[in-house]
Amino acid sequence: MADLRTRVGALELRSPLLLASGIWGESGVSLRRAYDAGAGAVVSKSIGSEPRDGYPNPTIEEYGSWGLLNAMGLPNPGMVAYRGELAAARQGGAVVIGSIFGHDASEFRTLALAMAETGVAALELNLSCPHAEGLGSEIGGDPTLVTEITRAVKEAVPLPVWAKITPNAADPAALAVAAVAGGADAITAINTVRAMAIDVDLQRPVLTHGLGGLSGPAVKPIGLAVVWQIYERVQIPIVGVGGISTVDDALQYLLAGASAVQIGTAITHGGAGLFSTLNAGISHRLDELKIPSVTALIGAAHRGTQSV
Amino acid sequence: MRRIRTVTSRVQETPSTVTLRFFDDLPAAPGQFVMLWVPGDDELPMSLSFCEGERGVTVKSMGATSAHITRLQEGDKIGVRGPYGNQFDVAPRHILLVGGGSGTAVLAPAAEALVRGGGELTVALGATTGPELLFAERLRPLADAVHLATDDGSEGYHGFVTDVVTRLITMQSFDAVWTCGPEVMMSKVEAAASRVGVPVWCSVERHMKCAVGICDACALGPFHVCQDGPVFPGATLRRLEEFAHSHRDPSGRKLPFGSPPPTTLPPSS
Incomplete structure (x- = not known):
């Protein structure tokens, strides 16, 4: 049996498969359900200072097996109300990564302090939501702000800090470099790819917000390229995310340089059972390849290749 | 997958409840629901009240969007996703x-x-x-x-x-x-x-x-x-x-039943 354990910096994980932020994170019980099904850790919904309804529906457009477009608009109950959900998630020992979003370094710092008090194992900074004014990628696309926000959070809390960066930039890896300059412990990449849907009968955008973010199998090759490029530019661990739904999808991200991966959209078809299915599948596939552990794969595709 | 359908009939079932029918070809079973979108307004889950032939939803005017749905007329366009969810077991008993x-x-x-x-x-x-x-x-x-x-x-x-x-x-x-x-x-x-x-x-x-x-x-x-x-x-x-x-509510906060219904949009005119 291949060893599924991995680590992201100092954080040891029983499986490389994590639940991505925004999936199932509104309820602590749902987060716990993903952990109990075999996830190595679960990332919370992105939490802000105040309750936020998000955008009115339609917030989703489905593309069958290849993708999902969304503009939820960062709905969340606010940090104060969310404490109860985190407590419910952590009952029974679930490893929870707390995701936060803010308008500036000072708001990120305040949220980081509040999130740290809940006992999360690490923080993930949402510097990459592609569809919220003054938030997410609107600030996370600026390397100076990425450094400033990451530094403010690192100085405030003793927890590992993961910077989740956007692929919607000319040079996403430069954003990872900026996060490293601010003291980030890991990079999460990618968030959704900016996209939209237009209906011909109605001659109008489908999503209430117009622009949204694409996830699912269609974005996997994009995520792989971003992780590949980041791996060549930074020394800290990478958490890969984007379109993973099969064993080989996950292994491809590890080979590109990820130390762990996150799963989101695939949950719509696979449910919580996807974690146990993929854990077993990865173990079987590694045995088949005669590779003893997940960690042996991290960045292995870079060996003997020129920088791309 | 979303599709745009035309309302083929409107029946006022009760003073506050209206049935809208529309053609659709995806199989639907009793108990399932669709996401019904009023273009320009919100999209709400609506159980199917007619699952065969022309599909139908029977909507009570509760909030701004459901009130808007009850005002739709024959010929108006709606967006439909689904049907989703499970169904009633209709085995004879x-x-x-x-x-x-x-x-x-x-x-x-x-x-x-x-x-x-x-x-x-x-x-x-x-x-x-x-x-x-x-x-x-x-x-x-x-x-x-x-x-x-x-x-x-x-x-x-x-x-x-x-x-x-x-x-x-x-x-x-x-x-x-x-x-x-x-x-x-x-x-x-x-x-x-x-x-x-x-x-x-x-x-x-x-x-x-x-x-x-x-x-x-x-x-x-x-x-x-x-x-x-x-x-x-x-x-x-x-x-x-x-x-x-x-x-x-839409932000994820828990509300006791009996508190005002959540709204995400100002009332539509």
Whole structure:
């Protein structure tokens, strides 16, 4: 049996498969359900200072097996109300990564302090939501702000800090470099790819917000390229995310340089059972390849290749 | 996959409830719902009240968007996704159908499928007042009896339909109960039926966004109403602290039942 354990910096994980932020994170019980099904850790919904309804529906457009477009608009109950959900998630020992979003370094710092008090194992900074004014990628696309926000959070809390960066930039890896300059412990990449849907009968955008973010199998090759490029530019661990739904999808991200991966959209078809299915599948596939552990794969595709 | 459909007919069922029909070709089963989008306004989960031929939804004017839906006319365009969710088991047996207000909408097509398959049906409907009793005439030819209850006593029993159910369920023998309506009502129906060992199936409602099981807006205990429901065994719901007690607003905050309905849009004109 291949060893599924991995680590992201100092954080040891029983499986490389994590639940991505925004999936199932509104309820602590749902987060716990993903952990109990075999996830190595679960990332919370992105939490802000105040309750936020998000955008009115339609917030989703489905593309069958290849993708999902969304503009939820960062709905969340606010940090104060969310404490109860985190407590419910952590009952029974679930490893929870707390995701936060803010308008500036000072708001990120305040949220980081509040999130740290809940006992999360690490923080993930949402510097990459592609569809919220003054938030997410609107600030996370600026390397100076990425450094400033990451530094403010690192100085405030003793927890590992993961910077989740956007692929919607000319040079996403430069954003990872900026996060490293601010003291980030890991990079999460990618968030959704900016996209939209237009209906011909109605001659109008489908999503209430117009622009949204694409996830699912269609974005996997994009995520792989971003992780590949980041791996060549930074020394800290990478958490890969984007379109993973099969064993080989996950292994491809590890080979590109990820130390762990996150799963989101695939949950719509696979449910919580996807974690146990993929854990077993990865173990079987590694045995088949005669590779003893997940960690042996991290960045292995870079060996003997020129920088791309 | 979303498609744009044209409203083919509009029927005012009660003073506050309207049925809209539209052509659709995806298979639909009693109990399932669609995400119904009014272009320019919100998109809401709506149980199908007609699952064969022209599909239909029967909508009660509750908030700004449902009020907008009830004002739509023949020829208007709507967006439809789905159908989603699970369904009622319509295998032949004797079912007690308990509908509260517009909750009867999802039960009526299940009743038709049950009786067509050789099952037996007894009906108990409740509403605030006589004119708001939904689908009594649609169900009457299918049922051995239709019991009515109104809060104001204007038709049938003067009081809650749960009183009628509590009496019926001890006097007659049923194989199962199907219910949809206010959650407190369903909880009382479940309690009465479980006392005499009759299983209950409840169609429940929560605020919904994605409808494909990932956004968590419709989380109910360890379940998602969109994929694990909307039809749940009463015995499962009874164990959930939220059942008949709380739901979530669009931000994910828990609200007790009875507080003002969540709104995400200013009222449409």
